[in-house]
Amino acid sequence: MANHDHDQQPSLGELVRQRREDLGLTVIDAAAAAGISRGTWINLEAGARKTLPHNYVGIEQALAWAPGSIRAIQRGGSPTPANARTTTDLDEIERMVRAYSANPNRSERVRGRADSLLELIRSLREAEQREARERGA
Known part of the structure; x- marks a missing residue:
């Protein structure tokens, strides 16, 4: 049986963590920039709990992603860098x-x-x- 793990899209949490690291942000800095708690950010990256939609704007801004990027990821797409x-x-x-x-x-x-x-x-x-x-x- 073939292993198709390499075909699997990264999770929202994985993409968020990678982008945060690419930007050189700590969890605390990213959460503050997004206007959410450190715990909420940690849960987002871990995929431990769904992040509420009213937090998307702040998270996208903290990660320099265009509005709608989180919903695009949830639909299997990719984030769009903010212009x-x-x-x-x-x-x-x-x-x-x-x-x-x-x-x-x-x-x-x-x-x-x-x-x-x-x-x-x-x-x-x-x-x-x-x-x-x-x-x-």
Whole structure:
């Protein structure tokens, strides 16, 4: 009897975990970006429990996937990368600012300004999440 495991589509959880790792996100960071709990994210990746549809928007945004990607995966398709450059640009800006914040060779004043920028980036991401939820995407 032939083994057809190689023909099987990866699960939603497997695709989510791989994308999170590809983006260099921790579970905590990904969950925060998606506006869900760490436990919900862990269950999503493990396939332990179905994720509720109202969480899809945040998860797709955290993974830089286009809206509807999770439903496409559930139907046997593949996720579509988001076309919005701002997500990628914002991630790059955050990485650069974190480097300033963590650099012990920078003055306390510079590190403090970097920390303030990181807080603004976090607030911006939260506002984007709220806006997407309000749109009902």
